[in-house]
Amino acid sequence: MIIKPLACRRPALVCALALSVAGAAWAAADAPTSTVSPHTKGHADARQARPAQSKTAASVEVQGAWIRATVPGQSGTGGFMALRSTQGPLALVGFSTPVAGTAELHEMAMQGEVMRMRPVSGLDLPAGQVVELKPGGHHLMLMDLKKPLVAGTSVPLVLKLKTPEGRTVDQRVNVPVRTAAPQALATPAEAHDHDHAH
Numbered sequence: 001m002i003i004k005p006l007a008c009r010r011p012a013l014v015c016a017l018a019l020s021v022a023g024a025a026w027a028a029a030d031a032p033t034s035t036v037s038p039h040t041k042g043h044a045d046a047r048q049a050r051p052a053q054s055k056t057a058a059s060v061e062v063q064g065a066w067i068r069a070t071v072p073g074q075s076g077t078g079g080f081m082a083l084r085s086t087q088g089p090l091a092l093v094g095f096s097t098p099v100a101g102t103a104e105l106h107e108m109a110m111q112g113e114v115m116r117m118r119p120v121s122g123l124d125l126p127a128g129q130v131v132e133l134k135p136g137g138h139h140l141m142l143m144d145l146k147k148p149l150v151a152g153t154s155v156p157l158v159l160k161l162k163t164p165e166g167r168t169v170d171q172r173v174n175v176p177v178r179t180a181a182p183q184a185l186a187t188p189a190e191a192h193d194h195d196h197a198h
């Protein structure tokens with residue numbers, strides 16, 4: 001498979017770095033599983049999402065959120081999370097963060113033999129369904145970073161959500177910076193669907 005982010009309107013390097021595990025994630029995405037991924041509700045994710053959830057009016061549940069740490073000289077990176085709209089259908093229509101000059105919603109998809117990425121205007125969040133933003137798929141693109149993003153720190157984001165009536169709702173999420181996906185996201189084989197703590 002050729003990974004070639006031609007459609008990204010930023011230099012290819014930016015997107016390529018953000019998606020450096022795209023190959024692995026894509027292989028998982030090819031598996032004949034449903035689009036709802038219960039494994040995103042693993043223990044580690046629940047722990048990480050808690051600070052974000054406590055601040056919101058429960059418009060969407062955020063699980064397993066992470067932003068990929070940058071290496072020196074890197075000006076852009078990706079953000080990933082699983083979202084579940086709890087009260088009704090919503091759409092994610094964008095996000096903002098003080099650490100990036102430009103923040104876009106991106107998608108990746110195979111076009112023939114080539115994986116391309118491009119900005120999208122929105123992502124539907126059907127009521128009760130888990131929608132994953134992940135390497136190799138939809139992701140948050142943070143560009144023109146104002147400082148390096150170091151693993152172990154966290155980044156405040158505001159997710160822009162839209163109701164079917166066209167009302168916009170902001171949801172704040174504090175997203176940890178990591179060098180790799182949380183374990184529960186990285187190992188779908190151990191997927192299970194529960195929230196309780198052991």
Ligand SMILES: [Cu+2]
Nearest residue numbers: 015106117141
């Ligand atoms: Cu991108």
